[in-house]
Amino acid sequence: MMAESRNADIAIVGAGPAGMAAAVTLADAGYRPTVFDMNAAPGGQIYRQLHAPQASDAVMGKDYRRGRELLDAFLQADIDHRPGSRVWWADNDASGTALGVLARGQTQRWQARQLILAGGAMERGWPFRGWQLPGVMNAGAAQILLKQGALVPSIPPVLAGSGPLLYLLAWQYLRAARPPALILDVAPARRYGEVLHQVHRAWLGRDYLLKGARLIGALKRAGVPIRQGITALEAEGDTAVERVRYRHKGRWHTQPSELLLTHFGVTPEPQLARSLGLEHVWHAGQQCFVPRRDATLAAGTNLWIAGDGGGIGGALNAEREGRLVALSLLENEQRTTAEQRREGQALLAARRRDLEARCLLERLFRLPESWLDDQSAETLVCRCESVSRGELDLAITQGGAGPNQLKAFTRCGMGPCQGRQCGESVTRLLAQRLGGTPDAVGYYHIRPPVHSITLGELAAREASRA
Amino acid sequence: MKQRDFLIVGGGVVGMAVAYGLARAGQGVTVLDESDDALRASRGNAGLVWVQGKGVGMPRYAELSLESAKAWADFAGELTERTGIELEYEQRGGVDLCLDAEEARSRQADYAELQNASRYMAANFRWEYLDREALTSCLPGLGETIPGGTWSPHDGQCNPLYLLRALYAASRALGVETRPATPVERLEATAGGFRATTPQGQFTAERVILAAGLGARQLASGLGLTAAVRPVRGQVLVTERRPPGGRLPTPQIRQTASGGYLIGDTHEDAGLDKGVTLAMMQSLAEKAVRIYPDLEAARLVRSWGALRVMTPDGHPLYETSTTHPGAYNLNCHSGITLAAFHAEGLAEAIRDDRLEQSFPHFSGARLHVSAS
């Protein structure tokens, strides 16, 4: 006997900048969207804890504070906000999208006439030897600790990888008077010169470039050593990280350290969109799969994706896309005013310019596609099931010809993270070994549960049993 | 290039077991398989090597299942020796649970009838009905509301995915050519054999074996073979790894070698939809917790739907074309249990072209008779 379904005219999954902006725009137009969010408070990862900031503005910088206006608007609007709710199952049918939601230990079934996915991004799983050791954390995770409780490492960490977040976190630690021991940047120094030669993009992206230059300048002035253009990275230690090894200018170096914070860019969090069977395409610039969206950011009938979950554009773009999908939804309902249509056009133009400028960042922080190939064979690709690159290679020679066949042969991607950490590595490896594009190789089948749920929670249906 | 002896259409566990058997017997084999995201019963099944319940209404199928189960230990050992891949096979007996009194009654009646109809089963098929009290020694922690179940020492389990991998590895080591992402669009007879047309080009061989599961629906009739198979969806849940529970496998739920519990045994007609439904997932979770209450705290890590391949009467089809000699059609939904037989007796019968003579009960004729 099924529990009765609850109805949502408009459901939004995620209360980061995209989800909040969509909800606020819809609320302004007289709708009352239902917003499901995993976290206890709105803001997503980028504006986490912004309603009661822990670290000071001086440490966090102005980009964090910038979310305040949106957050306040969200908190004040008439929105059915459901924090602590995990959407672990979704299925399209003729009448919209059915959602399985886990809240306070119970499974609720929701029926949403229209759905906006605003699940955001996750840090890219990027294997290197020793990355499973305690003491290796994502830089984003360390920044979450800073936002959540003004927590900073008690020892100076090594920061390694590629992307703006690496320098932002280093700068924030510097502002907190806890500068990192060393920064290892995969991007070679000459790239910075190369991107400046793309004059048009460099002009469009001048804000990004200036911000980066300011952060790097501050770190250099403070005497934080920065090695640009490292070509390999390893973490070593017995039960936790003791040393970081890296290759720079052709030579290996060892840095004693108990904490290695890495960042290799972000990718869309794919599970819900994948489990809905939405088509994904490989984005060469962003080096990841992104769901296919049309010009209105729709990914299906009555289904939109806004923000980094649809392709990486950053927090401002996510907010813009949240407004855009809300306007697109209103347009569908024939509820837009002329002014809103003009606003939509302006938002689209701004988005175009911003994404064009972001190509600079993609170029600057591009990761070597051959990285996995250069790792030692014992490097874990799947952390959950402890499957190494070498084991995957063996299974490929035995006939593992696709991601799902390889998963079946090795358990790679079968663990509780459901392939989030290894999925694109497997696609890359297969593309390289068998010769083919990531699009031709494809990706794991993703099925529910896309979030953790116990059998008891699944069996415990809400009320009204017949 | 020399023409191959056999083309096998379908790289699932049926096609690969026969490919392995034929290659071991010195035949040149090319396997044409579909793409990575095709409908795949071989990657969705529960991994039971199971005799109970098979062949009710067709004793020869029950006999074949029992024979194959008995051959499984040697079969698994040989594959492991050839490939180094452990199949996680064990035969410690199994229990088919009866969830209510009526099921307990009809189950026992079925088995008695089967043993009446087959002298071989009467002599060799060992089973016993155990009530809840008696079951708790082999199913520790069994829930209070389960009345009992039938136990049989012949039943066991394996990791079906590692079976498939081992069949691939062993076959390829024996010279079998496997062609992934090469879906067969057309099959036809040529002067010297058969030709398969695929987006990857044409492939020819003297003989052709359809082991295409539901794909037979498109390919069989052109060669005078039976196309009547239908999908029956099963949904499966898998939990995170749990401490070893020392519990015998059941078709309803079993703990795998890696520690996860696999929960299934649903049957639905859902067309070609291999999705999972919230209602069925919830009912599976309820059933699992009813059988083993301690699983209430176990996290679900995966679920899937897979399509069983059912012939009209549910029994295996081993068919030789009368209009196109040299073309065969293999279809069944118990490709794991029967794998030992498929690699051995079935592959030999095909090699010697005596499929109808050796296994007349499983030919397509029975279906055509009943259809007319």
Added chain:
Amino acid sequence: MFQRLDTAATPTRHVQVWLDGEPHRVAETLTVAAAVLQLRGWQGYRRHVDGTPRAPLCMMGVCQECLITIDGCANRQGCLEPVAEGMRIERQGGDIHDG
């Protein structure tokens, strides 16, 4: 380990939690995983099913490396559960229930 900056921006209530049987006070804004990283660091956080030591990687519900026992329930995602007054937290050092 991680330390709380003494220049925190907003006055924040603290709650008492029990970690491996010992009482501690932590900011109520933390999740369980964050509290453990502050109180004990990443060493000894969890033992994985393959026997290797593991600790949180992502802190945002993706990696499943932060599994921990909360109020007697094993394998909860520590990075998604906010701390609460009186909560009992046990690190999964390696017996059963490894993820």
